[in-house]
Amino acid sequence: MANDSPKPVPSSAAADDLDAMLARALGKPLPAAGPTEVPMAEEAVPEEVPESAQRCGFVAIVGKPNVGKSTLLNALVGQKISITSRKAQTTRHRITGYRTQGTDQFVFVDTPGFQTRHGNALNRSLNKTVLGAVTDVDLILFVVEAGRFNLADAKVLDLLPKNIPVILLANKFDLVHRRGELAPWLRSMQERHAFAEFVPMSAKNLRDIGRLFDICGKYLPQQPWMHEPDELTDRSERFMAAEMVREKLFRLTGDELPYTSTVVVDKFELDGAMRRVAATIVVEREGHKGMVIGEKGEKLKRIGTEARQELEKLWDCKVFLELWVKVRSGWADDDARVRSFGYE
Numbered sequence: 001m002a003n004d005s006p007k008p009v010p011s012s013a014a015a016d017d018l019d020a021m022l023a024r025a026l027g028k029p030l031p032a033a034g035p036t037e038v039p040m041a042e043e044a045v046p047e048e049v050p051e052s053a054q055r056c057g058f059v060a061i062v063g064k065p066n067v068g069k070s071t072l073l074n075a076l077v078g079q080k081i082s083i084t085s086r087k088a089q090t091t092r093h094r095i096t097g098y099r100t101q102g103t104d105q106f107v108f109v110d111t112p113g114f115q116t117r118h119g120n121a122l123n124r125s126l127n128k129t130v131l132g133a134v135t136d137v138d139l140i141l142f143v144v145e146a147g148r149f150n151l152a153d154a155k156v157l158d159l160l161p162k163n164i165p166v167i168l169l170a171n172k173f174d175l176v177h178r179r180g181e182l183a184p185w186l187r188s189m190q191e192r193h194a195f196a197e198f199v200p201m202s203a204k205n206l207r208d209i210g211r212l213f214d215i216c217g218k219y220l221p222q223q224p225w226m227h228e229p230d231e232l233t234d235r236s237e238r239f240m241a242a243e244m245v246r247e248k249l250f251r252l253t254g255d256e257l258p259y260t261s262t263v264v265v266d267k268f269e270l271d272g273a274m275r276r277v278a279a280t281i282v283v284e285r286e287g288h289k290g291m292v293i294g295e296k297g298e299k300l301k302r303i304g305t306e307a308r309q310e311l312e313k314l315w316d317c318k319v320f321l322e323l324w325v326k327v328r329s330g331w332a333d334d335d336a337r338v339r340s341f342g343y344e
């Protein structure tokens with residue numbers, strides 16, 4: 001088993017050694033300092049692969065909030081299927097994305113960042129989702145910010161089963177300017193868990209994503225694919241609509257709006273080639289409603305326009321999107337409400 005024999009880390013790695021080690025882990029050259037945006041992949045349908053040659057497995061992406069899990073999932077799938085924002089706790093559901101490359105089919109499971117700060121019903125539900133996601137997989141990508149590790153990371157690491165290989169994925173490597181300082185960090189990380197491999201990278205760098213595929217491929221068991229090679233996700237269009245509105249909501253309101261605001265799709269209809277969506281943004285207080293609507297309704301209008309444009313791109317059709325805002329105080333503390341809004 002790969003994680004029975006962690007890679008030895010040089011005991012007194014100088015910056016050069018570390019660079020060489022990182023280069024080996026990543027394949028040369030090291031990532032450029034600035035991140036490059038990952039373009040949406042034009043999904044090429046893979047050539048016929050005989051069933052006997054197919055490999056297929058589950059890969060869970062775990063980590064505390066805001067380390068870049070959703071950015072990574074989107075880049076791996078080659079399409080935006082998970083929303084991202086600077087606001088922690090954007091991902092609230094287990095999202096499965098697929099990617100088929102050559103003989104390999106990867107089934108990726110994205111998880112909400114594990115919540116340690118508040119014990120409300122929403123967070124209890126989120127944490128249960130994380131636990132469910134890591135128990136039955138072939139490989140775990142434990143995502144941290146390169147060079148950093150705190151209590152929140154430690155709590156996630158503690159949850160990981162010992163019998164499944166875990167790759168330490170040191171994300172946001174583009175933000176590390178003194179790579180030499182990573183050596184002691186890496187040593188301390190190896191003491192915390194017998195990681196199968198160490199991958200410093202940037203989820204925003206397409207070349208790093210290619211290398212990550214090569215690294216992960218060898219952990220997939222040999223078995224027939226579970227999905228069509230051009231399938232990308234098991235999430236419904238209705239779900240994607242709610243997620244897209246939620247992303248724009250968080251991006252455009254910044255830190256003013258508490259993360260407990262959510263989006264519920266009230267209507268989803270196919271009208272010829274067009275999709276008609278009506279959704280409600282649910283906030284906890286009257287004051288939050290104003291933040292969402294903005295002066296003369298400008299903010300809400302922008303949220304609607306940006307979400308509509310992204311959905312039109314995603315589905316390649318015209319979208320008619322109607323948005324409402326409602327106040328439901330205390331919903332995130334109420335188990336029944338949390339369930340009624342679609343959380344498991």
Ligand SMILES: Nc1nc2c(ncn2[C@@H]2O[C@H](COP(=O)(O)OP(=O)(O)OP(=O)(O)O)[C@@H](O)[C@H]2O)c(=O)[nH]1
Pocket residue numbers: 035063064065066067068069070071072083084085086087088089090091092111112113171172173174175201202203204205
């Ligand atoms: N510089 C840099 N920023 C990154 C990288 N990966 C992600 N980010 C940024 O980090 C922020 C958080 O990314 P997300 O992908 O939403 O993080 P997450 O872990 O899914 O967050 P939760 O949904 O809260 O669990 C966003 O602003 C991303 O653009 C990276 O490799 N380099």
